[in-house]
Amino acid sequence: MTQMKTHSNEGEQRPGEHKEDTHMRAMVYHTYGSPDVLKLEEVQKPVPQDDEVLVQVHAASVNAGDWHLLRAKPFLMRLMGYGLLKPKHTILGSDIAGWVEAVGRNITQFQSGDEVFGNTAKYGFGGFAEYVSVPEEALVLKPTTLSFEEAAAVPQAALTALQGLRDKGHIQKGQKVLIHGASGGIGTFAVQLAKSFGAEVTAVCSTRNLDIVRSIGADHVIDYTQEDFTRNGQRYDLILAVNGYHSISDYKRALNPEGTYVTTGGSNAQMFQTMLLGPLVSRTGRQKMGNSAHKPNQRDLIFMKELLEASKVKPVIDRRFPLGDVADAIRYLEAGHAQGKVVITV
Ligand SMILES: NC(=O)c1ccc[n+]([C@@H]2O[C@H](COP(=O)([O-])OP(=O)(O)OC[C@H]3O[C@@H](n4cnc5c(N)ncnc54)[C@H](OP(=O)(O)O)[C@@H]3O)[C@@H](O)[C@H]2O)c1
Numbered sequence: 423m424t425q426m427k428t429h430s431n432e433g434e435q436r437p438g439e440h441k442e443d444t445h446m447r448a449m450v451y452h453t454y455g456s457p458d459v460l461k462l463e464e465v466q467k468p469v470p471q472d473d474e475v476l477v478q479v480h481a482a483s484v485n486a487g488d489w490h491l492l493r494a495k496p497f498l499m500r501l502m503g504y505g506l507l508k509p510k511h512t513i514l515g516s517d518i519a520g521w522v523e524a525v526g527r528n529i530t531q532f533q534s535g536d537e538v539f540g541n542t543a544k545y546g547f548g549g550f551a552e553y554v555s556v557p558e559e560a561l562v563l564k565p566t567t568l569s570f571e572e573a574a575a576v577p578q579a580a581l582t583a584l585q586g587l588r589d590k591g592h593i594q595k596g597q598k599v600l601i602h603g604a605s606g607g608i609g610t611f612a613v614q615l616a617k618s619f620g621a622e623v624t625a626v627c628s629t630r631n632l633d634i635v636r637s638i639g640a641d642h643v644i645d646y647t648q649e650d651f652t653r654n655g656q657r658y659d660l661i662l663a664v665n666g667y668h669s670i671s672d673y674k675r676a677l678n679p680e681g682t683y684v685t686t687g688g689s690n691a692q693m694f695q696t697m698l699l700g701p702l703v704s705r706t707g708r709q710k711m712g713n714s715a716h717k718p719n720q721r722d723l724i725f726m727k728e729l730l731e732a733s734k735v736k737p738v739i740d741r742r743f744p745l746g747d748v749a750d751a752i753r754y755l756e757a758g759h760a761q762g763k764v765v766i767t768v
Contacts, residue, residue: 443467448513448551449748454494454505457749457756465513468548468555472526475558477538480520481574482549482766484748484755485607486687488514491547492752514748515549515766516542516718519564519573529558537564539573541581541718550748552768562723565730568737575607575737575763580726582686582716583612583664587619590684590714591660595620600651600658600676603665604640605631607755607763608686610738612662613638618734624658626651634761638738652676663688665758670695674709682710738762 446467451459470476490496491504491514500506519539522532532538540561548554564573587593599616603609604625616623617639625640632643644651652672659681661673666688673683685696693713700711729735740762743751748766755764 446552447745448548449515449745450512451492451509451514452512453508454492457489457492457752460492460514460749460752462746465551467553470524470526470555473528473557474526474555475522475529475532475538475561476524476553476555477518477520477540477561478523478553479518479549479551479768480570481518481768482515483517483574483577483579483607484751484764484766485516485578486755487516487543487578489752489756511547513548513551513554515551515554516547517574517577517579518542518549518554519570520768523553531558532561532563537570538562539564539570539576540723541577543578543718550745550766552745559720560718562720562727565727567731567733571739571742571765571767572737575739575765576611576726576730577718577723578716579607579763580611580615580735580737581718581722582608582714583615583662584722584726585716586662586664586684586686586714587612587615587660590712591662591682593619593621593660597621597659598624598657598678599660599662600624600626601640602626602651602661602663602668603688604635605762606665606760609664610634610638610762611735612664613640614735615729616662618729621660624651624656631761634738638736657681660684662686663692666692666696668692670699670703670711674703674711677709680708684712684714686714686716739765741765742767 445464448465450463522536538561542556545556599621601612604613605627613625623640624642625635626644628647629645657678661683663685666685704710740760742765745768751764
């Protein structure tokens with residue numbers, strides 16, 4: 423567990439004001455590096471602006487983006503506004519769930535006491551903390567059927583899966599859909615979402631995860647340690663490579679003549695090939711191949727809330743870590759073998 427450091431000069435306390443009114447605990451980093459650079463510190467509690475909602479965070483979840491930002495990898499991130507020499511946003515964590523503590527004067531959708539969940543990525547992150555203040559577009563009322571931990575597991579992973587299948591993949595009822603990397607944060611949402619769109623779903627994972635992907639509705643499972651799905655003669659209408667480790671020609675071979683391949687992540691080689699050659703394949707033949715990057719937005723979060731409340735999708739949580747152990751949670755996710763989502767309890 424990380425030791426807490428106090429910034430005595432940050433956010434001066436006024437007479438009659440208690441320290442807990444003005445300060446909060448947060449997992450902070452001031453230099454790029456390994457998870458060791460993360461420290462639990464006492465920092466100033468955010469004050470909501472007129473168009474902001476102050477959320478008391480009950481749970482957050484960890485995404486690959488957190489360790490990319492922590493390490494500034496790929497290097498290009500430094501040129502994309504995240505801070506050239508040191509991080510611009512010192513508190514990571516995009517997915518949150520909690521209570522509305524206060525609202526700015528222009529807020530119309532929420533009031534104090536509401537239970538909400540959302541994605542702070544477009545608004546400077548800040549989820550690995552006791553409080554975060556964000557515009558109301560970042561938030562949606564928490565599904566009544568979910569715990570805070572379950573709700574915090576949803577935003578980024580579910581929207582990546584949803585947008586990959588629906589917006590890039592144009593998924594249709596009755597299609598044969600294969601999810602590669604089906605047992606992780608995004609994959610467990612992708613399997614359930616593809617089922618909810620009426621597809622026949624094949625999930626690819628390793629031996630220890632076969633039961634998990636069956637339990638969330640996969641019609642067929644392929645153990646990648648025993649069988650190479652790109653060489654077994656089966657063809658799919660849509661392949662979503664959540665964690666893709668094959669070459670683009672392997673994926674092309676496993677597609678129907680008019681099939682679509684979408685990747686959200688995986689090996690650098692596979693991502694790079696898709697970026698470079700995908701547009702060429704898509705333009706010159708009937709198959710479509712391309713990347714999908716998730717776009718946080720309130721409309722899709724509401725779409726997910728409805729599916730979650732209808733019990734068509736249920737978050738799969740692997741491990742929970744307390745706020746002080748965010749570094750361990752990131753190390754665990756970075757190892758690449760999470761079974762569902764990794765959640766932080768605040
Ligand atoms: N496009 C976007 O906007 C976006 C957004 C978020 C994340 N991402 C990227 O999407 C990818 C997946 O993210 P995630 O959060 O789902 O990751 P994750 O939770 O860390 O994925 C872990 C899962 O991947 C499986 N896996 C590892 N190697 C595999 C292989 N060779 N074949 C099949 N499955 C394998 C693991 O299963 P085993 O233990 O059985 O191997 C584990 O269950 C990452 O590359 C991430 O950077 C993209």
